[in-house]
Amino acid sequence: MKILTAAQTHQLDQATMQAQNITSTELMERAAGALAEWFYGEFHSNEAGEILVLCGPGNNGGDGLALARLLHAAGYAVRVALLPTEKQSADWQHNRQHLPAAVPVAELAAGALPAIAPGALVIDALFGTGLARPLAGLAAAVVAHLNQARAHVVAVDLPSGLLADGPQPDPGAPVVRASYTLGFGLPKLAFLLPQNADYVGEWHVLDIGLDQDFIDQAATPWHFTQLADANVALPRRGRFGYKNTFGHALLLAGSRGKMGAAVLSAGACLRGGVGLLTAHIPGVGYDVFQTTRPEAMCLTDAQADFVSELPDLGPYQAVGIGPGLGQADATRAVLEELLRTAKVPLVIDADALNLLGAHRELLELLPENTVLTPHIGEFTRLTEKAHDDYHRLDLLRAFIQKHRCVVVLKGAYTAVGAPDGQVYFNSTGNPGMGTGGSGDVLTGLVLALRADQRLGPLHATRLAVLAHGHAGDLAAAETGEAGLIAGDLVAHIGPALQALTV
Ligand SMILES: NC(=O)C1=CN([C@@H]2O[C@H](COP(=O)(O)OP(=O)(O)OC[C@H]3O[C@@H](n4cnc5c(N)ncnc54)[C@H](O)[C@@H]3O)[C@@H](O)[C@H]2O)[C@@H](O)CC1
Numbered sequence: 001m002k003i004l005t006a007a008q009t010h011q012l013d014q015a016t017m018q019a020q021n022i023t024s025t026e027l028m029e030r031a032a033g034a035l036a037e038w039f040y041g042e043f044h045s046n047e048a049g050e051i052l053v054l055c056g057p058g059n060n061g062g063d064g065l066a067l068a069r070l071l072h073a074a075g076y077a078v079r080v081a082l083l084p085t086e087k088q089s090a091d092w093q094h095n096r097q098h099l100p101a102a103v104p105v106a107e108l109a110a111g112a113l114p115a116i117a118p119g120a121l122v123i124d125a126l127f128g129t130g131l132a133r134p135l136a137g138l139a140a141a142v143v144a145h146l147n148q149a150r151a152h153v154v155a156v157d158l159p160s161g162l163l164a165d166g167p168q169p170d171p172g173a174p175v176v177r178a179s180y181t182l183g184f185g186l187p188k189l190a191f192l193l194p195q196n197a198d199y200v201g202e203w204h205v206l207d208i209g210l211d212q213d214f215i216d217q218a219a220t221p222w223h224f225t226q227l228a229d230a231n232v233a234l235p236r237r238g239r240f241g242y243k244n245t246f247g248h249a250l251l252l253a254g255s256r257g258k259m260g261a262a263v264l265s266a267g268a269c270l271r272g273g274v275g276l277l278t279a280h281i282p283g284v285g286y287d288v289f290q291t292t293r294p295e296a297m298c299l300t301d302a303q304a305d306f307v308s309e310l311p312d313l314g315p316y317q318a319v320g321i322g323p324g325l326g327q328a329d330a331t332r333a334v335l336e337e338l339l340r341t342a343k344v345p346l347v348i349d350a351d352a353l354n355l356l357g358a359h360r361e362l363l364e365l366l367p368e369n370t371v372l373t374p375h376i377g378e379f380t381r382l383t384e385k386a387h388d389d390y391h392r393l394d395l396l397r398a399f400i401q402k403h404r405c406v407v408v409l410k411g412a413y414t415a416v417g418a419p420d421g422q423v424y425f426n427s428t429g430n431p432g433m434g435t436g437g438s439g440d441v442l443t444g445l446v447l448a449l450r451a452d453q454r455l456g457p458l459h460a461t462r463l464a465v466l467a468h469g470h471a472g473d474l475a476a477a478e479t480g481e482a483g484l485i486a487g488d489l490v491a492h493i494g495p496a497l498q499a500l501t502v
Pocket residue numbers: 010013014024025027028031056057058059060061063087089126127128129130131132133134135136139156157158184
């Protein structure tokens with residue numbers, strides 16, 4: 001699924017009207033119908049109480065007026081408050097005229113803002129994608145008043161005051177803090193960034209039949225990967241496939257006190273469908289590794305506590321390095337030798353990333369299409385501290401294009417960046433995955449899919465990230481989010497990949 005800018009969204013609306021030969025009023029009615037359907041499913045009219053609909057002067061306000069009419073017709077108690085302005089959009093005027101007289105309407109005024117009880121339902125239809133400047137004056141006062149009220153706010157299209165696709169020009173200007181945001185057609189970039197979480201709340205995208213041809217042709221670097229995405233499916237294993245068909249992976253992981261990272265990562269690689277796995281680990285880990293992962297082969301390093309040797313890379317189709325590795329100087333030398341000599345796909349995580357950050361000259365050695373899996377802290381060590389989440393995405397795009405690699409910037413909506421600068425946000429996963437070892441599991445899974453010769457680098461990585469999050473969702477359904485531990489992710493990789501197999 002693509003993510004478009006506010007300007008492209010406006011063009012998409014126009015293209016939809018043209019292609020389907022409908023008026024903007026008809027499109028707005030569709031939008032309002034979709035909003036109303038969501039309301040019927042979420043809040044029963046007997047329990048919703050009186051709903052306050054705050055309407056701005058443009059089409060976002062028009063949506064609010066149309067929604068107020070539909071909710072009133074469905075038996076909800078509704079009142080409307082209008083933001084006074086000289087000029088309203090044509091569809092606003094149409095929907096104002098068609099609002100039944102039985103719905104109370106008031107004009108918002110500075111000294112007399114409407115009382116909003118704690119827990120009341122409020123629909124924010126003040127401003128959407130047409131927001132042209134930071135909120136000030138009465139609009140700002142209304143939003144500040146709303147935010148103080150501790151109401152349940154449902155934002156139409158966008159929380160008012162928030163830009164769809166870029167940072168706030170005035171960080172001091174107020175933005176509605178919504179419990180829910182209901183967008184149309186496609187997710188917005190703003191929905192996916194942690195800095196907007198308190199404004200956006202839980203978001204949903206409602207289908208209003210926007211023109212698919214326009215979407216297909218629209219140029220954007222931003223994409224959203226979902227379970228149904230055919231581009232990231234796992235091909236079925238051929239009936240005559242055997243272990244060599246599915247690749248032999250090498251994992252360099254572990255150090256004293258961090259052998260669990262190697263065990264988790266190896267488990268994920270095995271559950272990810274690799275044909276054969278060899279782990280190269282420090283001597284201290286031999287017993288624990290062989291006992292917990294009997295399916296994997298094990299090479300032990302001459303050093304007991306950390307990895308100091310690079311084994312012969314001849315047998316392997318992919319190499320992963322990093323989980324629990326530590327940052328000994330001998331380990332840095334192993335990483336450097338790996339980068340200089342490897343002819344197969346590499347997956348670099350955790351301490352191997354920290355070593356790259358501390359020795360930036362090594363970045364120049366990264367082979368094309370290497371997969372790096374940093375969380376935000378590790379990514380900062382590789383680049384610089386970002387001013388905000390949008391700047392971090394700029395840094396991500398600059399990094400992937402410069403180093404021609406695939407970067408998995410981990411988080412709630414993990415961003416997979418490709419060497420051509422395209423970025424794919426992941427839809428699966430949950431906060432239960434914020435637990436030690438979750439990242440090690442992802443590394444093992446990426447490694448398995450990079451060893452699978454049937455998949456290209458971007459396909460393998462997006463699929464691994466999608467399946468990892470889905471495994472987390474399947475696991476959390478059993479353990480709850482708090483009870484989820486990284487080993488549960490490993491246990492659910494099989495079913496997660498099964499759900500993604502075509
Ligand atoms: N046919 C369409 O184009 C559709 C549009 N839709 C709705 O239309 C919205 C976009 O409508 P518009 O383009 O009219 O834009 P908005 O309604 O988001 O806002 C534009 C209006 O607000 C004023 N304004 C902008 N920034 C302001 C500020 N900081 N302070 C005070 N006034 C400000 C503008 O002068 C204009 O009157 C979407 O967010 C969505 O809710 C939906 O109905 C789907 C279909």
